[in-house]
Amino acid sequence: MLETAKVRKDAFIPKALALADIPVPFWITESSQLPKAMGSYVLVMQLAEDKTIAIGKLGVFNLRAGRYYYVGSAMGAGGLASRVGRHFRADPDKKLRWHVDYLRAEMTLVGCWVWQSATRLECAIAQQLTELANDNESLSCIAKVGSSDCRCSSHVFCSIDAI
Numbered sequence: 223m224l225e226t227a228k229v230r231k232d233a234f235i236p237k238a239l240a241l242a243d244i245p246v247p248f249w250i251t252e253s254s255q256l257p258k259a260m261g262s263y264v265l266v267m268q269l270a271e272d273k274t275i276a277i278g279k280l281g282v283f284n285l286r287a288g289r290y291y292y293v294g295s296a297m298g299a300g301g302l303a304s305r306v307g308r309h310f311r312a313d314p315d316k317k318l319r320w321h322v323d324y325l326r327a328e329m330t331l332v333g334c335w336v337w338q339s340a341t342r343l344e345c346a347i348a349q350q351l352t353e354l355a356n357d358n359e360s361l362s363c364i365a366k367v368g369s370s371d372c373r374c375s376s377h378v379f380c381s382i383d384a385i
């Protein structure tokens with residue numbers, strides 16, 4: 223079920239990205255809604271309380287309670303259904319493979335903005351959110367998290383207060 227209040231709270235994402243000519247995404251709250259096609263996504267998670275979290279080899283981060291946004295893409299076989307479906311499953315025994323897995327293990331999944339596109343949009347999305355974070359005190363970058371394969375300063379963003 224689509225929860226309007228949650229969509230409204232996180233709607234700054236498509237608004238900010240529209241400024242960079244990034245197409246309008248759709249909002250998904252159930253893994254059954256995920257297309258099998260390739261695409262990019264912003265995973266929206268909630269951390270209920272302040273927490274110290276070790277993220278693989280990156281080290282230990284003191285994270286404040288709030289909304290967390292992870293920017294990724296699904297270009298492999300199985301597309302968005304496979305990659306994002308993995309994030310949707312709250313399995314305590316899931317192997318921690320990517321940076322985002324360490325965050326997901328401690329957070330509640332709120333939903334996911336999804337772009338069904340064979341063009342890899344993830345770095346353009348991350349760069350636009352970095353610019354927004356530079357201009358807006360409510361949004362911050364979690365340095366280096368999720369961006370070990372590219373030149374972006376981060377693919378993870380945090381909002382302590384709703385923007």
Ligand SMILES: [Zn+2]
Binds near residue numbers: 369
């Ligand atoms: Zn990037």
